[in-house]
Amino acid sequence: MQINQIKRLNSALKDQTSIIVEELACLIAIDTSFPPGSGYRAFAAHITEILMPLGFEIECVDVPEALWKSQSSYGPRANVIAKRNSLTPTHCIYFHVDTVPAGEGWTYPPFELTQKDGNLYGRGTADMKGTIAATLGAIRALDQTKSAFEFNPVLLFCTDEEGGLYPGIRYLAECGKIVGPVLCLNGQAQPRIWAGCFGSIDLRIRFEGRASHSGDPKNGINAIEEALPVLAQLRNLKEKIEKKISTLPPPPDSNAAPLHARLALTMARGGEKGSSLPGLFEINLNRRYLQDENADEVIKEIRNVIEEAVSKTKLIDWSWDIEGHLAPVSDPRGTEYWPRWVAALSYGFNWPVDHFKAWGSSTSSDMGWVQQTGVREILLGGLSRPDRNIHAADEHTTVEDLMGLARSIMFYLAKDFTQTCEIKT
Numbered sequence: 001m002q003i004n005q006i007k008r009l010n011s012a013l014k015d016q017t018s019i020i021v022e023e024l025a026c027l028i029a030i031d032t033s034f035p036p037g038s039g040y041r042a043f044a045a046h047i048t049e050i051l052m053p054l055g056f057e058i059e060c061v062d063v064p065e066a067l068w069k070s071q072s073s074y075g076p077r078a079n080v081i082a083k084r085n086s087l088t089p090t091h092c093i094y095f096h097v098d099t100v101p102a103g104e105g106w107t108y109p110p111f112e113l114t115q116k117d118g119n120l121y122g123r124g125t126a127d128m129k130g131t132i133a134a135t136l137g138a139i140r141a142l143d144q145t146k147s148a149f150e151f152n153p154v155l156l157f158c159t160d161e162e163g164g165l166y167p168g169i170r171y172l173a174e175c176g177k178i179v180g181p182v183l184c185l186n187g188q189a190q191p192r193i194w195a196g197c198f199g200s201i202d203l204r205i206r207f208e209g210r211a212s213h214s215g216d217p218k219n220g221i222n223a224i225e226e227a228l229p230v231l232a233q234l235r236n237l238k239e240k241i242e243k244k245i246s247t248l249p250p251p252p253d254s255n256a257a258p259l260h261a262r263l264a265l266t267m268a269r270g271g272e273k274g275s276s277l278p279g280l281f282e283i284n285l286n287r288r289y290l291q292d293e294n295a296d297e298v299i300k301e302i303r304n305v306i307e308e309a310v311s312k313t314k315l316i317d318w319s320w321d322i323e324g325h326l327a328p329v330s331d332p333r334g335t336e337y338w339p340r341w342v343a344a345l346s347y348g349f350n351w352p353v354d355h356f357k358a359w360g361s362s363t364s365s366d367m368g369w370v371q372q373t374g375v376r377e378i379l380l381g382g383l384s385r386p387d388r389n390i391h392a393a394d395e396h397t398t399v400e401d402l403m404g405l406a407r408s409i410m411f412y413l414a415k416d417f418t419q420t421c422e423i424k425t
Helices: 003-015 017-028 040-054 129-144 168-174 223-241 295-310 338-349 367-371 399-413
Strands: 057-062 078-083 090-096 114-116 119-121 152-158 182-188 192-208 262-270 280-289 317-326 357-364 378-384 396-398
Touching: 003 017, 003 129, 003 399, 017 040, 017 129, 017 399, 040 057, 040 078, 040 129, 040 152, 057 168, 078 168, 090 129, 090 168, 129 152, 129 182, 129 378, 129 399, 152 168, 168 367, 182 192, 182 367, 182 399, 192 223, 192 295, 192 378, 223 262, 223 280, 223 295, 280 295, 280 357, 295 317, 338 378, 338 399, 367 378, 378 399, 396 399
Parallel strands: 090 152, 090 182, 182 378, 192 357
Antiparallel strands: 057 078, 078 152, 114 119, 119 396, 192 280, 192 317, 262 280
């Protein structure tokens, strides 16, 4: 790659900075929180308006309701596939458009972009709407400099990654619409080579008692109190589960501590007022399972513990639903595309190549479903960092990271960029 071309690309991308930030503001203003995921159609319409002037052809694919419907979800599951006609090989770039709900404790408005001291605050800035804005900026810079593309980018804007029962990328992959490799931008702004991740199962469990007046409870069955022994047994199960150790290499900030399976009580809800005994009590459980564990056996283990514990209570009945499932990701590394991507990240973020390390995580990804359709090599990048409050109040990224990722994507897609070239400015 000639030095003049490098300078033109960097200059064109720098000119995109304010556009990238403005675009991010528009993206986070569309509430795509899951649950419930009711904003996907509005997001699909907005991203279509952005992409069509860039020469992309748009295909909108809805996941059939029978596959994704649960108590906590509603609204069409609109996934967008955007591609341009080109003779170059296609290369899928993946984004999930949903975010977790805003939650409590925000200092800044969660669905408005706030800029302060180089930080960009708002729900989805890092996970992962910021990556969309960065990618579009990279493509615009390549177009404006009339640079040739090594790959024809196929952009995938997908639903229900944040714990959905049937993520959009799973449906697209099973329909044969995903051709590898896939660049997944739901990762870190860190020099990481992805070694895989855990699976995740979300369960909603309902315990049925009988409501009554709290001052005259002889005909009542307090669902919360009767469920307490069940919770105690789940606590015991948690201790057993979390002794299971993964063979994945741990993150570098873990002091070499191994990754463990996880069971977490993530929601508890029941009762209305002091004068009424609750007749219904609901909880949510999240189970992070290892790559060598079987999902059916994982579910069966939890069910057996609950059934046995409930049988010793006065509860009338209990039931559950699987609200979300992400399959584990097996080692997605390969030799065809990863070296080029590492070189692009090295240049984009100014990370020395020898700083890159391979590690896994106990977090989860919907890329496991993609792997099950035969796509093995999956690249990983993104905007997450340990201090960016992902899934918490005041989520943020930085302008510096936004542009670093955009620069990485730009050079990865550029025709004359290779993993062996020495790029100096």
